[in-house]
Amino acid sequence: MDSKKPPKSVRLQTRLILYSTCLIVLIMSLVIILVENRMSETIQDEARKRGMAIARNLAAVSTNALLTYNYVALEQNAEKVALDPDIVYVIIHDKETRVAAYSQRDEKQGTILTDEVSRIAVKAREPVVQPIVSEEKKVPMLDISAPVYIKESEEKWGTIRIGLSLERMQKEIAKTRLNLFLLGLFAIGLSILGSILLARRITRPISKLVGMTIRAARGDLDQIIDIQTRDEIEELGKNFNHMIEQIRIHRNELENRLREITSLKAYTDHILSSMTNGLMTIDLEEKIVTLNQMAERILGMRREEIIGLPLGQVFGDRHPLYRLMADTLLHGEVMFHSELELEKGEASLWLMVSTSLLADGEGRRIGAMVVFQDITEIKALEQKLRQADRLAALGTLSAGLAHEIKNPLSAIKTFVQLLPKRLENSSFMEKFHVTVPREIDRINQLVEDLLELTRRRARPMVNLDVNRVILQIIDLHGEEMERKKIFFENRLDRTLPSIQGDSERLYRAFSNLVINAIQAMPNGGSLTISSEQEPSSSMVKITFRDTGIGMDEETARNLFNPFFTTKDKGFGLGMALTHKIVEDHRGTIEVMSEKGKGTIFSIRLPVVKV
Amino acid sequence: MQNPTKRILIVDDDQGILDSFEVLLGDRYHLIKAENGFDAIRILETDPPHLMFLDIRMPGLDGIEILRRLQKEEKCVDVVIITALDQENAEEEARSLGVIDYLKKPLDIFEVERITSQVLSSGLQSAN
Numbered sequence: 001m002d003s004k005k006p007p008k009s010v011r012l013q014t015r016l017i018l019y020s021t022c023l024i025v026l027i028m029s030l031v032i033i034l035v036e037n038r039m040s041e042t043i044q045d046e047a048r049k050r051g052m053a054i055a056r057n058l059a060a061v062s063t064n065a066l067l068t069y070n071y072v073a074l075e076q077n078a079e080k081v082a083l084d085p086d087i088v089y090v091i092i093h094d095k096e097t098r099v100a101a102y103s104q105r106d107e108k109q110g111t112i113l114t115d116e117v118s119r120i121a122v123k124a125r126e127p128v129v130q131p132i133v134s135e136e137k138k139v140p141m142l143d144i145s146a147p148v149y150i151k152e153s154e155e156k157w158g159t160i161r162i163g164l165s166l167e168r169m170q171k172e173i174a175k176t177r178l179n180l181f182l183l184g185l186f187a188i189g190l191s192i193l194g195s196i197l198l199a200r201r202i203t204r205p206i207s208k209l210v211g212m213t214i215r216a217a218r219g220d221l222d223q224i225i226d227i228q229t230r231d232e233i234e235e236l237g238k239n240f241n242h243m244i245e246q247i248r249i250h251r252n253e254l255e256n257r258l259r260e261i262t263s264l265k266a267y268t269d270h271i272l273s274s275m276t277n278g279l280m281t282i283d284l285e286e287k288i289v290t291l292n293q294m295a296e297r298i299l300g301m302r303r304e305e306i307i308g309l310p311l312g313q314v315f316g317d318r319h320p321l322y323r324l325m326a327d328t329l330l331h332g333e334v335m336f337h338s339e340l341e342l343e344k345g346e347a348s349l350w351l352m353v354s355t356s357l358l359a360d361g362e363g364r365r366i367g368a369m370v371v372f373q374d375i376t377e378i379k380a381l382e383q384k385l386r387q388a389d390r391l392a393a394l395g396t397l398s399a400g401l402a403h404e405i406k407n408p409l410s411a412i413k414t415f416v417q418l419l420p421k422r423l424e425n426s427s428f429m430e431k432f433h434v435t436v437p438r439e440i441d442r443i444n445q446l447v448e449d450l451l452e453l454t455r456r457r458a459r460p461m462v463n464l465d466v467n468r469v470i471l472q473i474i475d476l477h478g479e480e481m482e483r484k485k486i487f488f489e490n491r492l493d494r495t496l497p498s499i500q501g502d503s504e505r506l507y508r509a510f511s512n513l514v515i516n517a518i519q520a521m522p523n524g525g526s527l528t529i530s531s532e533q534e535p536s537s538s539m540v541k542i543t544f545r546d547t548g549i550g551m552d553e554e555t556a557r558n559l560f561n562p563f564f565t566t567k568d569k570g571f572g573l574g575m576a577l578t579h580k581i582v583e584d585h586r587g588t589i590e591v592m593s594e595k596g597k598g599t600i601f602s603i604r605l606p607v608v609k610v
Numbered sequence: 611m612q613n614p615t616k617r618i619l620i621v622d623d624d625q626g627i628l629d630s631f632e633v634l635l636g637d638r639y640h641l642i643k644a645e646n647g648f649d650a651i652r653i654l655e656t657d658p659p660h661l662m663f664l665d666i667r668m669p670g671l672d673g674i675e676i677l678r679r680l681q682k683e684e685k686c687v688d689v690v691i692i693t694a695l696d697q698e699n700a701e702e703e704a705r706s707l708g709v710i711d712y713l714k715k716p717l718d719i720f721e722v723e724r725i726t727s728q729v730l731s732s733g734l735q736s737a738n
Contacts, residue, residue: 399696403667406694410716411626414634417719422633431633439626519669522646549670 013196013203020195021188028184028191035180040173044166047086048129048142051164054081055127055146059160062092063148066158069094071109074101081162088134088141088163095157097122121145122159132163140166205233209240221248276373278351281358282325283367286311290369298351298374300344321353321370328355329368339375350379393561400563404446404572408439449573452508453562453580461500461585463608466540467492469503470529473511477518485524486517492531499540500608501585509581512574513544513601520548520599533607539587544601550593559591616730617642619659621650621676622692623668627715631663634719635726647671651679658687661729663722664709666693666700674700677707688729692717 058081065073078090082103091113092101102108113122117130121143130143141163148158205227212225221244227237272279278295282288287310291303306314315322320340327333335355342349351372358367415436422428474481474488481488517527525547534541551559560579563572582589587605620631621644628643635641642659644650647668653659654676666673673691680687691704694715701712711725 402696403694406715407622407624408626410692410694411624411630413716414630414719418633428633431629435626435629435633442626522648522670 011203012206013199016199016202017192017196020199021192024188024191024195028188032180032184036173036177039176039180043169043173043176047164047166047169048144050086051142051144051162052127052129052146054084054087054164055144055160055162057081058090058092058162059146059148062160063150063157066092066094066100066148067150069100071100075106075109077101078103086165086168088139088165089161090163091118091161093122093159093161095155097159100158117143118161121161124159125156134163134165140170142166201229202233205229205237209233209237212240212244216244216247221251278372278374279369280325280372281367281369282311282329284329284365286326286329288314289367295372298349298372321351321372324353324355325368325370328357328370329365332357339379340372348376349374350376397562400572401446401450404563405443408442411439412436446573449577452505453573453577459502459505461502463498464501464503464506465496465498466506466531466542466605467494467496469506470510470531470542473507473514474529476511477514481518481527484518484521486521487524487526489526489528491528493533496531496540497533497607499585499605501605502581505581506585509578509603510542510544512578516574517544517546517548517599520546520550522549525598534604537604538607539604540607542603542605544603545598546600547598550595550597550599552595556591556593556599560589616640616661617657617659618726618730619644619650619653619662619687621647621662621668621673622665624665627665627692630717634722639726639730647673647676650676654680654685654687658685660688661726662687662689663692664689666691666695666704674703674707677704677709681707690725690729 058077062074062077064070065077074092078092078101081087082090087103089105090101090103091099091108093113094100097112099108099111099113113119117132120130121128122145124145125147127144127146130145132141132143133139134141143161143163145159145161147156148160149155150157208225208227212223215223223244224241225237227234272290272292275292275294278298279290279292280288280295281290287308288306289308291301291307296303301314311322311325312319320342324335324340328335333355334357335353338353340351340353342351352375353370353372355368355370357365358369360366412435415432418428419432470492474490478488514527521527527547528543528545530543530545532541533539559575562576579589582603582605585605587603589604590602591599592602593599617640618631618635619642620628620635622628622631623645625645628645632641632643642653642657644653647670650662650664651671654662664673664676673693677689680689689709691701691709691712692715693700693712696714704712710729713721713725
C-alpha cells in the first residue's frame with residue numbers, strides 16, 4: 001500500500017505463488033531429468049542387449065563357417081544380418097583376425113583392420129561394446145563384438161562385430177524427452193494453478209484479518225471476524241476477536257476511568273472554588289500549585305499570574321505566609337488556626353491560618369498546603385467586644401466599688417450629720433468613735449485591696465508553713481464560728497513540706513476563703529480544711545470544704561471576677577484578690593460548688609525545691 | 611415625736627448601716643435590726659413593724675424578694691428601700707411592689723427622719 005516504504009512489500013499471495021512455483025519447477029525438472037536418464041539408460045540398454053543378441057546369434061550360426069573358413073557363407077550371414085536397418089555394419093574376423101566378411105564392403109575382405117576399435121574388439125576374449133561415431137553420417141553407434149569359441153576349447157576362432165546405429169534409439173529418447181517435457185509443463189501449470197488457489201485460500205482470511213487490524217488500528221473495535229477455515233488461521237481469527245474484545249473492554253474501562261477522573265476533578269475544582277476558605281498548595285520547590293478563588297480574593301492576586309512561581313518570589317522572603325509555608329515544608333511544623341497579620345495597604349489583613357504537609361499515597365512528602373480565612377472583620381469585632389468587655393468589667397468594678405464604698409460612707413455621713421446635735425451625748429460619741437473609724441478603715445481597706453489586686457510586683461518570697469497560716473486564721477475566726485455553730489474539721493497534714501511565699505498575702509487569700517465559708521453557712525455547718533502533698537507533682541494541695549448554701553454554675557464561674565454580683569450575692573474584691581495571690585505564687589485555685597450542698601475550693605501551690 | 615411603741619425594722623447586711631440607724635432612730639423608736647433576709651422574714655412574721663427600711667443587695671434573700679413575699683402574703687408594711695445600687699430597673703421594680711420611697715446611700719438623716727415621722731404620724735401608717 002505504501003509505495004514510499006524502502007523495502008517494498010510483496011503480497012503474501014504473490015510470494016506464496018512464486019515460492020511454490022519455483023519449488024514445483026525444481027521438483028518437476030528433477031523428476032524429468034531422472035525419468036529421462038532412466039529411460040535413456042533403458043533404451044540404450046535395450047539397444048545394447050539387442051545388438052549383443054544379434055552378435056551372439058550371428059556368432060552361433062557362423063561358427064562352422066569360421067572353422068572351415070567358408071567366407072562365402074560368412075558373407076551371406078553378414079549381409080543377412082545387415083539387412084536390419086539399425087545395423088550399420090557387420091564384420092566377421094577369422095581366427096587370424098583378418099576380415100572374413102564385411103557387409104557391403106567386400107573390398108575389405110582378407111584385410112586386417114588396424115583402427116583402435118577393431119584392435120580392442122579382435123583381442124578381447126569376452127564380448128565388448130564400444131561407443132563410436134560413424135564417420136560418414138556422424139551418427140552415434142555401438143561397436144559390439146562377440147568372440148567365437150567352439151565347445152570345450154579355449155581357442156578363439158573368430159570375432160563377430162556389429163555396428164549398431166543409435167540414431168533410432170536417440171530419436172526415441174528425444175521423443176520421450178519431449179513427452180516428458182510436455183507432461184512436466186502440464187504438471188507445473190496445474191501445480192501453479194493449485195498453488196494459486198491454495199495461496200488464495202490461505203491469504204483471503206489473512207487479508208480479512210489485515211483489513212480488520214487496520215480498522216481496529218483506526219479505532220473501530222466494534223467488529224467481529226468470522227473465519228471458518230478449521231486451521232491456525234481460524235484460531236488466529238478467534239484469538240484476534242478475543243484480543244479486540246479485551247482491548248474494547250480495556251478501552252471502555254479507561255474511558256470510564258477517565259470520565260470518573262474528569263468528574264472527580266470537576267468536583268474537586270468545584271469544591272475548591274466554592275470553598276469559603278482560601279486554599280493554596282506548594283510543591284517541594286515551593287512553587288505555587290493550587291490557588292482557589294477565595295485565596296485569590298483574600299490575597300488580591302490572580303491565579304494566572306502566580307501559579308508555578310516560587311512562593312518566596314511572589315510574596316517576598318519575609319512575608320509571614322511564606323515563612324509559615326516554608327517552615328511547614330522544611331520542618332514539618334504544622335499550624336492549626338493560628339492568626340496571622342498581613343499588611344494590606346495601610347490597614348492589616350488578619351488571617352486564620354492552618355497549614356499541613358501534603359503527602360502522596362505512600363506517605364512521601366510532596367508539598368505543603370495552607371488554608372486560611374479572612375478574619376479581619378472578626379478581629380475588628382473582637383476588638384470592639386474586648387473594648388466592650390473592658391467597659392463592662394470596668395462598669396462592674398465601679399458599680400461594685402460604689403456599692404462597697406457607699407455603705408460605709410452612708411454610715412459615716414449619718415454619724416457626721418448627727419455629730420453637731422449630739423456632741424454632748426456620751427453614748428453617741430462612744431458609738432461615733434467605734435463606728436466612724438471602722439467605716440473609714442473599711443473604705444481604706446477597699447482601696448488597699450484594689451491596689452493589691454492591680455499590683456504588678458509581689459514582695460520577696462520566703463519559706464513558710466501553710467498549716468500555720470491556716471491555723472492562725474481559724475484562731476481569729478474561732479469565736480465567730482462557734483457562735484454560728486460552725487464546726488471546724490482539721491485535716492492538715494503535719495508532714496507537709498514548706499512552700500515559698502508571702503505569708504501575709506497568703507493569710508489574706510485564705511482568710512477570704514474562710515470568711516466566705518462562714519458567710520455561706522448562716523445556719524451552721526462544718527468547715528473542713530485539708531492539706532497534703534500531691535504524690536504525682538511537686539505541689540501542695542489545700543482544700544476548703546464547707547457545707548453552706550453553695551452557688552450556681554454561673555456564680556462559680558465568675559467568682560474570681562472583681563465585684564461580680566448575682567441577684568443573691570455580691571462579692572467584693574476578696575475572691576478576686578485570693579485568685580490573684582494564688583496566681584502570684586505560681587499556684588492554681590479551683591472552685592466546685594453545688595447549690596444547697598456546699599462549696600469546695602482547691603488550691604495548689606508549688607513546693608520549695610530543696 | 612418620740613414614740614417607742616412604733617416599731618421600725620432595719621434590714622441590711624452592712625453593720626455600719628445598722629449602727630447608723632441605731633444612733634439615728636434607736637433612741638426614739640423601737641428599732642429592730644436584721645442582718646439578712648431570712649431574719650427579716652422571721653421578724654415580719656412574728657413581730658410585724660410599722661415601718662421597714664430594706665436593703666436590696668443581701669446574701670441569701672435580697673430585698674426585692676422580700677417585697678415579693680410581702681405582696682404575695684398581702685402583708686401591709688410600709689417599706690422604704692435603702693440601697694447603694696444605682697440601677698433604674700431595681701427602683702422601678704421596687705416601686706411597682708409598693709414601696710413608699712427609694713433612698714440611695716449614702717443616706718441623708720433629714721430625709722430618713724422626714725420619711726419616718728411622715729409615715730409613723732400620718733394615716734399612711736399601717737394598722738397593726
